[in-house]
Amino acid sequence: MSTPSTVDRALRAALYDTADASLDTAASLLAADPGADAELTGRGVGFVAAAWARGWQPADVVRLVRRELDDVHLHLVAELVRAQARDDRPRGPRWAAQLDDLPDRGAHPAPRTDRFSHATAVLELYRLLLRLPALESLDEHRSEPRAGSRSEPRAGHRTLARIRALLAKAEATGYPEEAEALSAKAQELMARHSIDEALLSAHAPAPDTPAACRIGVEPPYEQAKAVLLDAVADANHCRAVWNEAFGFSTVVGFEADLEAVELLYTSLLVQAEAAMTKAEAAQRAGGRKRTKTFRQSFLAAYAHRVGTRLHAAAAAPVSEDLLPVLATREVAVVGRVERMFPETTTTRMRGVTDAAGWTAGTDAADRARVRSRRPLS
Structure with missing residues (x-):
């Protein structure tokens, strides 16, 4: 022995x-x-x-x-x-x-x-x-590359690179009109990229299937951030499920839409942090100390209001020939979510008690760079 x-x-x-x-x-x-x-x-x-x-x-x-x-x-x-x-x-x-x-x-x-x-x-x-527990597999139903589509990923990467550059400029500029124009163009490219990918997949010999990724939802105020991510995912034909214990949300959708969710969520978080800093400065100038409840209420209101705006943007009309394609993809995404997460629960937002924070967060969301998509044909 x-x-x-x-x-x-x-x-x-x-x-x-x-x-x-x-x-x-x-x-x-x-x-x-x-x-x-x-x-x-x-x-x-x-x-x-x-x-x-x-x-x-x-x-x-x-x-x-x-x-x-x-x-x-x-x-x-x-x-x-x-x-x-x-x-x-x-x-x-x-x-x-x-x-x-x-x-x-x-x-x-x-x-x-x-x-x-x-x-x-x-x-x-x-x-x-x-002691790591088992997590839901993200590898299920991995789709194979489409036949005869060698140039498509390269074109897609170029589009996503343009979107990233536009959002980065929108976050960095100090001129609201310029930021608005840059963000509007990014939104237009996101929408067109998503529809182009849907049409390519629908006519391919082996259509794509939904994928999944995990996006970190970092403290503090992770509950409000998870609500924001959920709104961004829903507006971009995806679904998000938050794992509070391990600090991430699993987002399910088609690859082009997952990229859009990651980009837009990150951009909105940057804008929210900048707006909250300015709102807190105004509070201090008025003689009030910044508080945790102010920041929690600010971000909760921001997430709620941005979600409302994104849902309005997602309701933009599309041509009738696209409706069956989008409906099929919606069913596929929901089916994948139900297989991965047969049991989910809802949670109530906690700590949203500061009226000034809520008002400031709502105002910041109204100024956030989110534009309705133009009609798609």
Whole structure:
């Protein structure tokens, strides 16, 4: 019978017993045995692969580690994800983008620690990875590239690049008229891109199927932000389901629409933060201190009002020949959501009690760069 390795003994002591004493014992074992380092890293790579098998993705894990642990753990998990990716199968452009967005070890190097402190941090990270629950798979019904459509993705990427550039300029300019014109053009491009993709898919030998992605809903005031994301998703032919415990919403829709949701949600958040800063400055000038309830009420009102405006924009008429195409895609999106989330609940907005915050948030939403789409033909 073989003798358990140092790593086996350390993990047995630390991972299944959450007491501090067991963690210290395990870290001491690892610190005293430099020869165990490679095996310890290999176990971490295995924990990462197990997280992928349970439906997690790199951005999800990074987001949770950032929320629950410290910078040293963030660097550790980024290195494990990179190590696992070297031997992993291709997982598509969204996954690759998440790998590219991992914390940069060069720009923000991990602080140097002694062997005991390092081993403690590793074990704390492994405890978190080991206890990750299963999430809904985002890989279901992945569609194959359309036959004869090599140039389509390139054209789509160019359109999305133009939309990103327009929204960035709208957020940065100090001239309302210029921002309005830039945002209106971005909205027009979003609508046209979505309809073009729908028509291409409808006439393809293998039509597209709905995809899904997760978008972080970061604290503070995440409930209001989740409401805003839900409104943006609904207006762009998608559905969003919020996971409050892990700080993200899963958005289901067709790829072109998912891109539009990510872009518009990010842009509206930037505009909301800028407007809230100005509103708070006005409150302070009037002798009132800024408060958490003011900010919560501001963002709740902003999300509510922007949702109303987006729903009005989404009601723009389309030509009759497009209606069956859009209806078919709507059914497909709803079906995918019901398969992924057979049980969902609704929640009530909390902490919305500041009348001044609500009024300021509503006014800011009315000034946000959201324009009705022109009729589509």
